[in-house]
Structures are given as C-alpha cells and as structure tokens.
Amino acid sequence: MTTDDIPAIACNKVCKSFGSTEVLKDITLDIPAGQVSCLIGPSGSGKSTLLRCMAFLEEATSGTILIKGQPLGFSEQDSGFRARQPASQIRAVRANIGMVFQQFNLWPHMTALGNVSAALRVVRGLPKREAEARAMAQLEKVGLADRADHYPSQLSGGQQQRVAIARALAQEPRIMLFDEPTSALDPELTGEVLNVMRQLAAEGMTMVVVTHEIGFAGSVANRINFLDHGRLLFSGSPEEVFRKPRHPRLEQFLDTYLDRGASMLV
Amino acid sequence: MSWKLFSLLLQASGMTILVSAFAIVAGLIIAIALSALRLSGNRLALGFVAVFVSFFRGVPLLVQLLLLFNLLPALGISLSSLSTALIGLTLCTAAYQTENLRGGFAAVPPGLIESADMLGFTPVQSFLRIKVPIALRLTFPTLISEAILILKASSLVSVVGVIELTKMASNLAASTFMPVELYAAAGLIYLAINQVVTLIGRFAEGRLPGTGVPAR
Numbered sequence: 001m002t003t004d005d006i007p008a009i010a011c012n013k014v015c016k017s018f019g020s021t022e023v024l025k026d027i028t029l030d031i032p033a034g035q036v037s038c039l040i041g042p043s044g045s046g047k048s049t050l051l052r053c054m055a056f057l058e059e060a061t062s063g064t065i066l067i068k069g070q071p072l073g074f075s076e077q078d079s080g081f082r083a084r085q086p087a088s089q090i091r092a093v094r095a096n097i098g099m100v101f102q103q104f105n106l107w108p109h110m111t112a113l114g115n116v117s118a119a120l121r122v123v124r125g126l127p128k129r130e131a132e133a134r135a136m137a138q139l140e141k142v143g144l145a146d147r148a149d150h151y152p153s154q155l156s157g158g159q160q161q162r163v164a165i166a167r168a169l170a171q172e173p174r175i176m177l178f179d180e181p182t183s184a185l186d187p188e189l190t191g192e193v194l195n196v197m198r199q200l201a202a203e204g205m206t207m208v209v210v211t212h213e214i215g216f217a218g219s220v221a222n223r224i225n226f227l228d229h230g231r232l233l234f235s236g237s238p239e240e241v242f243r244k245p246r247h248p249r250l251e252q253f254l255d256t257y258l259d260r261g262a263s264m265l266v
Numbered sequence: 267m268s269w270k271l272f273s274l275l276l277q278a279s280g281m282t283i284l285v286s287a288f289a290i291v292a293g294l295i296i297a298i299a300l301s302a303l304r305l306s307g308n309r310l311a312l313g314f315v316a317v318f319v320s321f322f323r324g325v326p327l328l329v330q331l332l333l334l335f336n337l338l339p340a341l342g343i344s345l346s347s348l349s350t351a352l353i354g355l356t357l358c359t360a361a362y363q364t365e366n367l368r369g370g371f372a373a374v375p376p377g378l379i380e381s382a383d384m385l386g387f388t389p390v391q392s393f394l395r396i397k398v399p400i401a402l403r404l405t406f407p408t409l410i411s412e413a414i415l416i417l418k419a420s421s422l423v424s425v426v427g428v429i430e431l432t433k434m435a436s437n438l439a440a441s442t443f444m445p446v447e448l449y450a451a452a453g454l455i456y457l458a459i460n461q462v463v464t465l466i467g468r469f470a471e472g473r474l475p476g477t478g479v480p481a482r
C-alpha cells in the first residue's frame with residue numbers, strides 16, 4: 001500500500017454524545033487524499049460536530065480518528081485502553097490540518113498580515129521578515145495583498161473569510177476543514193470565497209467542506225456525505241447523490257434546496 | 267499662597283504619581299498572572315485567587331497598609347516606607363484589577379482560541395498573544411477608572427511614612443496655618459492629574475488597534 005492509499009482522514013465508528021444526547025452515531029467515513037469531500041445535512045444533524053471531531057476540537061466519545069494513519073486525540077494501547085495523547089502530540093498531528101470557521105475567528109487586534117503571520121512567528125519561530133513575506137504570499141493568493149494592513153473590523157465578511165483561509169494555508173496543512181465558510185456572508189460575498197476554495201481544490205488540496213451550498217457541493221465535490229440525525233445516511237459522488245431514486249430523507253432534504261439555486265443539478 | 271509652598275506640593279505630587287503608576291503597572295501584571303491561574307481551572311489555584319481577591323477587596327486599604335507596616339518587621343523583614351507603600355498599594359489594586367479582567371477574559375470568543383489551537387499555539391502562547399490583548403482592550407475603561415481610584419487612594423500611604431501630596435499639604439497646613447489654601451491647592455492638583463489620566467485614556471482607547479471585538 002502506498003501512502004496515497006491511506007485516507008487523509010479515517011473516522012472509524014465515531015460516536016459523540018453531549019450529556020445524554022447522542023449527536024454522532026457510529027460514523028465510519030474515509031476522507032480520500034487530494035479530493036473534496038462535502039458534508040451536507042439538515043441543521044442539527046451533527047455536521048459541525050463531526051468536522052470538529054476530525055480536528056479534535058471536540059472529543060469523540062468513542063471510536064477512532066486517524067489523520068494520515070496517525071491517531072488524533074487518543075492513542076489505543078495494546079491493552080485496548082484509550083489514552084489521551086499529550087498536548088504536544090495532538091499539536092503535531094493537528095499540524096496536518098487547517099480549519100476555517102463559519103465566523104472567521106480572526107484575531108481583532110491584529111491586521112490581516114498579523115493574523116496570517118502570527119503562527120509562523122509564534123509557533124514556527126520564523127523571524128518577523130520571513131514570516132511576513134510568507135504571509136504576504138498567502139494574502140496574494142486569496143487576492144488580498146492590498147488589504148494586508150487592514151484590521152478585521154475594516155474588512156468585509158468575504159475578505160475576512162479569505163484572510164482566515166490564508167491564515168490556515170500559511171501553516172502549510174495537507175488537509176483543510178471548512179465549516180460553513182460562506183453561511184455568515186451576504187450572497188454577493190459568497191462567490192469570492194467559493195472561488196478561492198475552487199482554486200484550492202484545483203491544486204489538489206484535501207478538503208472537507210460542511211456546506212449548505214448544494215450548488216458548490218455538486219460542482220466541486222468528489223464525494224458528498226449526507227448526515228441526518230447523527231447518522232451517515234449516504235456517501236457517494238455528486239452524480240450518485242443527484243441521481244434518482246434517492247433515499248427518502250435525502251430526497252426531502254434536497255427538495256428544500258430546490259429554490260436555492262440548486263435546481264439545475266437535481 | 268506663595269509659589270514656594272505650591273512648588274513643595276508639586277514635588278510631593280511627584281511621589282503620588284510615582285507610587286500610583288508603579289502600583290497600577292505592577293498590579294496589572296499580577297492581575298494578569300492571577301487571571302492565568304484562575305483560567306487554569308486548577309482547584310488550588312482557584313482557591314488562592316479567590317482568597318487573595320476577597321481579602322484585598324474586603325479589607326480597607328488603610329488597615330492593609332497598617333497591617334503590612336507592622337507585620338513585615340514582626341516577620342524580620344525590614345523594608346523602607348516607600349517599599350511598604352508600593353507593596354500595599356500594588357496588592358490592593360491587583361485584586362481589583364483581577365476582578366475587572368474577569369469579564370474581559372470571559373468575553374473573549376472561544377472561537378478565537380480554537381483558531382489559535384488549530385494553528386499550533388500552546389495554551390500559554392494563546393493566553394499571552396490572544397486572550398490578554400483582547401481582554402485588556404475590552405476592559406481598558408475600567409483600567410483607567412482604577413488608575414484614578416488608586417491616585418486618590420494613594421493619599422493613604424502616608425500612614426506608613428511616605429510623604430506624598432496629601433501628607434505634604436497637611437504638614438504645610440500645620441506649619442503655615444493656611445489649611446484651606448493648601449488643601450484646595452492639593453485638591454486641584456489631584457483633579458489636574460486625574461484629568462490628564464482621563465484624557466490619555468480617551469486618546470488611547472480610540473487608537474488601540476482592533477478595539478471593540480465584533481459582537482458575535
């Protein structure tokens with residue numbers, strides 16, 4: 001088996017409960033390397049929770065998550081005991097992953113350039129000049145070199161999200177996770193963010209995208225995974241998702257998006 | 267009132283400013299350290315911070331200063347009047363500032379820390395680079411109010427033998443029999459200093475980059 005065959009992320013029987021509420025039920029899912037995988041499903045179905053488990057921002061109650069074959073968060077010992085990894089190991093495995101949040105989560109006290117260069121300086125220990133040169137290259141890539149010295153409060157939502165993408169990319173992750181990256185944006189700002197994501201996909205980045213943009217999922221995703229009530233109900237190519245007949249829950253879900261510009265795909 | 271008397275008051279107000287500025291800055295550093303202990307979630311640390319804060323907020327500063335002034339020699343520690351005053355005032359404002367910062371730290375959106383976590387920041391790094399700067403911006407107005415309160419409260423350090431503005435005024439009043447003029451002049455000097463602090467605060471607040479975390 002070559003390294004290319006190892007899934008970028010392998011979720012095996014992942015369960016997650018908040019108190020007595022089961023939010024994820026036995027999710028087994030491989031995210032293939034170099035492809036775009038979308039997570040779709042109704043509100044509250046557990047999409048964000050699953051994505052956050054993949055980044056260990058949420059601890060799965062049981063099950064395992066492997067990033068490029070390495071366990072993240074917990075290590076299974078020979079005895080079968082599930083031991084929490086030391087923080088340094090979690091950071092090392094997480095270094096493979098970049099994350100983009102619905103609310104951007106830019107640091108308000110730093111400029112765009114500051115946001116993108118901070119981790120290069122603090123985490124990687126690069127000198128200021130080199131960190132800023134690299135950060136600038138990332139800002140150029142998302143088309144915001146001219147906004148480098150703007151603070152987040154001086155940027156539009158779409159620009160903030162592109163800075164957030166540049167910030168994650170600056171750490172050179174091999175996998176990018178997106179949690180509804182455009183749903184806090186006005187429709188006219190959505191396009192600029194989706195374009196950056198399309199470009200990233202074209203470069204072969206492994207991406208997991210939680211999205212309500214069914215049109216984007218249909219045109220960019222290699223695989224679409226449909227979650228409902230914490231279960232993975234369907235997983236397949238866009239053609240398979242949009243081909244009829246469909247699983248009744250998926251049918252019902254897609255129906256609600258018919259008037260949201262996805263009709264041409266259905 | 268002669269210029270001679272007024273310049274003596276001005277000199278003594280230097281001591282007032284020195285003691286207060288030291289206490290505010292040192293108190294802020296201690297308050298940040300105590301906030302870190304508080305955020306660590308360690309029970310022992312939480313207990314320590316709770317006791318520290320309630321003691322220094324609950325006991326009058328005058329009593330704290332007198333206690334410190336008498337306790338230190340009893341413990342075999344001999345400190346100058348000035349050092350005693352600095353320690354007393356610093357510990358007191360540290361307690362208030364810890365309490366002021368609490369709300370600021372609580373208001374830092376957790377997503378900002380998650381994004382730091384994802385980029386590989388250690389908890390200490392994200393505390394110093396993200397939480398502290400944001401909490402300070404959010405609580406900046408309370409820091410200015412605290413500075414003004416401490417400038418006024420610094421008049422109490424005369425009980426441990428430090429001659430600052432109020433003490434100088436009262437000494438001069440006793441020797442010159444012009445209490446009204448002297449206390450009025452001292453009051454005006456306090457007012458002027460605090461006016462300047464307020465202005466500096468306003469000026470800085472509008473200029474701190476990224477002030478005002480967008481409400482989410």
Ligand SMILES: Nc1ncnc2c1ncn2[C@@H]1O[C@H](COP(=O)(O)OP(=O)(O)OP(=O)(O)O)[C@@H](O)[C@H]1O
Pocket residue numbers: 018021023041042043044045046047048049050
């Ligand atoms: N920290 C939490 N504590 C308790 N319950 C939670 C927590 N986070 C999520 N949940 C619950 O878990 C369920 C799944 O939430 P999740 O955010 O993963 O859904 P989602 O599919 O991302 O929904 P949306 O499309 O609205 O973002 C919801 O019922 C939610 O209320």
Ligand SMILES: [Mg+2]
Pocket residue numbers: 047048049180
């Ligand atoms: Mg969600």
